[in-house]
Amino acid sequence: MSHIDPTSAPPCASELIGSPAHAPTPKLRTQVFALASLGVPHGQIAKSLGISSRDLRIHYYPELVGAAEFWALNFSPLSAKNPFTPGGVHVEQ
Secondary structure: OOOOOOOOOOOOHHHHOOOOOOOOOHHHHHHHHHHHHOOOOHHHHHHHHOOOHHHHHHHOHHHHHHHHHHHHHHHOOOOOOOOOOHHHOOOOO
């Protein structure tokens, strides 16, 4: 059991509520974009960063949107780059 010093100042509200604010770095932004581009669910990406899905959307919205556009351009059924077409080759009709 810890001893409480009665002469010390009480903790301020920011010390009692929540966790420290998340600070995105260029490395984390690249990681989020890469994972989202591979189709990893947002919940799993957030868990790997130690943040909530809400914080992921708040701090990494451009990376998530960019990954969705990347996925649509490269892996849509109409894309010539789609590796999931039969034989990995898109045949023009």
